[in-house]
Amino acid sequence: MILIFFVWSPFYQEQEKNMSLKTILEKFPRSETYLISALLEFQDSKPDHCISDEDICTVADYLGITESKVCSVISFYTLLSRQPRGKYIIRVCKDVPCFLNSSTTILEALEDILGIHVGETTENRLFTLEYTSCLGCCNKAPAMMINGTTYTDLTVNKIKTIISDYKGRQL
Numbered sequence: 001m002i003l004i005f006f007v008w009s010p011f012y013q014e015q016e017k018n019m020s021l022k023t024i025l026e027k028f029p030r031s032e033t034y035l036i037s038a039l040l041e042f043q044d045s046k047p048d049h050c051i052s053d054e055d056i057c058t059v060a061d062y063l064g065i066t067e068s069k070v071c072s073v074i075s076f077y078t079l080l081s082r083q084p085r086g087k088y089i090i091r092v093c094k095d096v097p098c099f100l101n102s103s104t105t106i107l108e109a110l111e112d113i114l115g116i117h118v119g120e121t122t123e124n125r126l127f128t129l130e131y132t133s134c135l136g137c138c139n140k141a142p143a144m145m146i147n148g149t150t151y152t153d154l155t156v157n158k159i160k161t162i163i164s165d166y167k168g169r170q171l
């Protein structure tokens with residue numbers, strides 16, 4: 001039984017990963033125009049929310065562009081990352097309307113609750129804390145996004161409830 005696991009599991013997992021990337025890429029025409037869209041969708045599909053060297057080669061090959069072009073786009077675009085991140089990426093809006101509505105207090109509360117600073121990931125790989133630019137809901141500032149979900153009108157108490165809810169989801 002153990003032998004079957006060691007022989008089958010890595011092969012199976014690699015097949016799953018390659019299929020996933022291939023499936024996502026094939027939704028896009030082979031053009032550089034779709035580079036960011038393809039990278040974002042692929043990155044979101046991965047538990048560690050990062051793009052590996054191997055992924056860069058695969059994407060570059062599919063779109064017919066150089067690997068250095070893919071790397072430069074990842075470096076420039078803050079939503080993309082080559083570093084492994086947590087299961088949940090918390091992005092706190094840092095633009096002026098949110099800043100004027102105490103986003104700094106929200107960020108400090110998150111740092112305190114999670115025990116990390118902006119740009120870091122918790123030891124259990126559950127949360128990564130980042131900044132983001134405007135999320136398009138300035139009338140309900142301060143705001144943040146966790147993966148694809150936006151949270152507005154934030155207060156410290158609201159933050160505590162939200163983080164507690166996400167911690168419960170890992171059980």
Ligand code: FES
Pocket residue numbers: 093094095096097098099133134135136137138141142143
């Ligand atoms: S400035 Fe924060 S949502 Fe627009």
